[in-house]
Amino acid sequence: MSYEAYRRSLTPVVRALYRLEIRGHENVPAEGPLVVVGNHESILDPFIVSAAISRPIRYLAKSELWSVPLLPWWLASVEAIPVERGKSDVSAISSAIAALEDGEVVGLFPEGGVMREGLWLRGAARMALATGTPILPVRLLETRKALGRRSFGFPRLAALIGASIAVPRTTPTPELARELTDRLQVTVESLGT
Secondary structure, three states: OHHHHHHHHHHHHHHHHHEEEOHHHHHHOOOOEEEEEEEOOOOOOOHHHHHOOOOOOOEEHHHHHHHHOOOOHHHHOOOOOOEOOOOHHHHHHHHHHHHOOOOEEEEEEEOOOOOOOOOOOHHHHHHHHHHHOOEEEEEEOOOHEEEEEEEOOOOOOEEEEEEEEOOOOOOOOHHHHHHHHHHHHHHHHOOOO
C-alpha cells in the first residue's frame, strides 16, 4: 500500500476517534517542497499530522524502528527516511534534501524524541536552508493524553497549522541553523496561545 492509501484509510478513523480539530489548513501550500515540523508528545503524532495535512509526507523516523518485526515493510511503503539519533546523520539529511529537491514534503519532530526536553535539534532548519524550502509549523494538542507514557484515552485532539516560514537558500551554518530552529520552536509553541 502507498502512503496515500494508508492516509485515506486512517484519517477517518483518527478524526472520528479523537474528534480532531484542524485549524489553519489554508496555510498548507498545494504544491512544491515543504518541511513540516511539529511538537512531539506521542507516537501518534505522525498519524495526527497526516490526518491534518492532505499532502503526502515523508517522515524522518528513528532507525531503531527498522528492527521491529513487520515495521520495515510498512516504513518502506510510506517511504519513511531512517535517521540515527544522537549524531549528525548525514545520510538521512541527504535523503531528505533529495526529496525536497524533488518537490516533496518532509516531516519531522525536532524535539528528537517523544517529550524530549531541551533545545530542538537543527535538522529541519539545515534541510530548509540548504534547499530554500519553506517550513510549515504545526502544534499538536493533547496527543500525550491519547497515547503517552502512562496515559491512554480518546481526548479531543487539535492540529494547529501556522503560516509557512519562508527560508532563503544558503549554506546551513550551525549558527544559522540554530537561529532558525529557535525561531521554529517559539513559533510552534506559540500557536493557539
